[in-house]
Amino acid sequence: MAEQDGTADRVVVGVDGSDASRQALRWAVRQAGLTGGEVRVVGAWVMPAYHGALGWLPPESGDEAALEACARDELTEAVQDTLGSRPPVQIRTEVRYGAPAGVLVDVSHEASLLVVGSRGRGGFAGLLLGSVAQHCVQHAACPVVVVRAGGR
Helix, strand or coil: CCCCCCCCCEEEEECCCCHHHHHHHHHHHHHHHHHCCEEEEEEEECCCCEEECCEEECCCCCHHHHHHHHHHHHHHHHHHHHHCCCCCCCEEEEEEECCHHHHHHHHHHHCCEEEEECCCCCCCCCCCCCHHHHHHHHHCCCCEEEECCCCC
């Protein structure tokens, strides 16, 4: 899956801290090790909707930076807890504003392979495939691997 210009494969993996996303991260690292590629770990964050007596209320302007910093810290912690302090391949992390499915489809344009967990934090426990994984499979600009938690 090496790109035509001779650069290394870029494996993008979506991580939300769930068991399935951590398993996807491990899979992505193994794949990048086999192909001589790098892993780009992507997290997403959104502004929560606040409701008050007058309806929807916009959050204070300072909340945006705090939410992004929290998302970045959670992503860094998930990567370090999953891979340790010395991963075997080059790892880059980034957080982007937006719904996870949309963010991952956007970054798929810059990837050789997109790896996601079968189910993340939200949704319904009985589903075999979560909405983010389903959206990525249907809309990504590159091949997608869906990794089940507990699988190999």
